[in-house]
Amino acid sequence: MFGIGALSRDTGCHIETIRYYEKLGLLPEPQRSAGGHRLYNKTHLKHLTFILKARSLGFSLDKTRELLSLSENSNRSCSEALMLVEANLKTVSEKIMELQRIKEALLIMSGDCKGCCPSAKAPDCTIVESLFNDKNADKN
Amino acid sequence: MFGIGALSRDTGCHIETIRYYEKLGLLPEPQRSAGGHRLYNKTHLKHLTFILKARSLGFSLDKTRELLSLSENSNRSCSEALMLVEANLKTVSEKIMELQRIKEALLIMSGDCKGCCPSAKAPDCTIVESLFNDKNADKN
DNA sequence: ATAAAATCTGTAGTTACTACAGGTGCAAGC
DNA sequence: GCTTGCACCTGTAGTAACTACAGATTTTAT
Numbered sequence: 001m002f003g004i005g006a007l008s009r010d011t012g013c014h015i016e017t018i019r020y021y022e023k024l025g026l027l028p029e030p031q032r033s034a035g036g037h038r039l040y041n042k043t044h045l046k047h048l049t050f051i052l053k054a055r056s057l058g059f060s061l062d063k064t065r066e067l068l069s070l071s072e073n074s075n076r077s078c079s080e081a082l083m084l085v086e087a088n089l090k091t092v093s094e095k096i097m098e099l100q101r102i103k104e105a106l107l108i109m110s111g112d113c114k115g116c117c118p119s120a121k122a123p124d125c126t127i128v129e130s131l132f133n134d135k136n137a138d139k140n
Numbered sequence: 141m142f143g144i145g146a147l148s149r150d151t152g153c154h155i156e157t158i159r160y161y162e163k164l165g166l167l168p169e170p171q172r173s174a175g176g177h178r179l180y181n182k183t184h185l186k187h188l189t190f191i192l193k194a195r196s197l198g199f200s201l202d203k204t205r206e207l208l209s210l211s212e213n214s215n216r217s218c219s220e221a222l223m224l225v226e227a228n229l230k231t232v233s234e235k236i237m238e239l240q241r242i243k244e245a246l247l248i249m250s251g252d253c254k255g256c257c258p259s260a261k262a263p264d265c266t267i268v269e270s271l272f273n274d275k276n277a278d279k280n
Numbered sequence: 281a282t283a284a285a286a287t288c289t290g291t292a293g294t295t296a297c298t299a300c301a302g303g304t305g306c307a308a309g310c
Numbered sequence: 311g312c313t314t315g316c317a318c319c320t321g322t323a324g325t326a327a328c329t330a331c332a333g334a335t336t337t338t339a340t
Binding site: 016017020033034035036060061062 | 326327328329330335336337
């Protein structure tokens with residue numbers, strides 16, 4: 001049995017975050033000392049590690065909750081886990097593509113500016129000018 | 141002179157978002173009709189387009205505010221704009237790398253699972269098991 | 281016994297919006 | 311001139327995933 005400070009140190013997860021996960025029902029409520037302090041065991045440690053790992057793989061807390069429930073429920077199928085992973089893979093791939101598009105555009109802006117910088121005044125900078133140019137702007 | 145609905149239609153930006161940008165001071169306060177409705181002109185349209193384009197390039201609203209102020213201030217230098225672009229480029233590149241790390245890991249998980257799925261029960265799925273494995277978990 | 285450190289609860293702040301609720305303005309048709 | 315219906319108004323609360331307090335209490339160490 002150990003306190004929240006030890007759990008925080010062992011996992012690298014902030015104390016506030018641990019309490020937050022408990023409030024959301026991701027982490028089971030631990031025992032309490034006579035004075036009301038939380039007392040954890042190794043199961044909690046495993047549980048929290050699972051959450052942190054899922055989070056580090058880009059799963060939302062909702063999806064993480066789903067994964068946790070799969071890990072505890074023998075009458076659910078492995079294919080549900082696969083579906084969650086593949087949905088996340090799709091989201092992540094899309095984000096990468098969007099960021100790559102952004103990166104390309106920024107590289108062009110930065111390259112163009114090398115020619116006008118630092119002699120130009122800011123309002124005449126090619127960067128600023130290209131932002132007034134409405135081509136390619138996202139329409140939300 | 142046109143109303144907020146027309147500005148919204150022309151830019152693809154939600155009415156609520158336009159009001160939100162005004163509240164944040166990103167968009168100058170427009171004139172009002174006798175009854176209090178906002179009345180915009182072409183300058184507002186250009187301004188909002190600038191904001192949307194910056195946003196579509198991954199700039200935060202704070203950085204967008206900076207870019208706007210550069211666009212209006214002749215005694216600021218072009219190099220400030222370049223610095224903003226390059227800082228954003230760095231952020232975007234880092235995000236891409238992080239997402240690629242995640243994508244690799246998810247691909248491995250999904251590949252490993254193909255062998256156990258769909259016969260296994262969820263708690264024994266290689267995906268679930270690998271999440272209990274604390275190697276490589278982010279420590280916040 | 282007392283001081284210091286750890287922990288407690290609860291609320292508010294962060295980013296960039298979105299979604300109401302409940303009220304008023306405005307323009308068109310009759 | 312009146313009514314109807316849509317556009318617009320303000321203000322508040324909700325979203326995700328936390329973080330940062332304030333102010334009180336408990337635990338631990340001397």
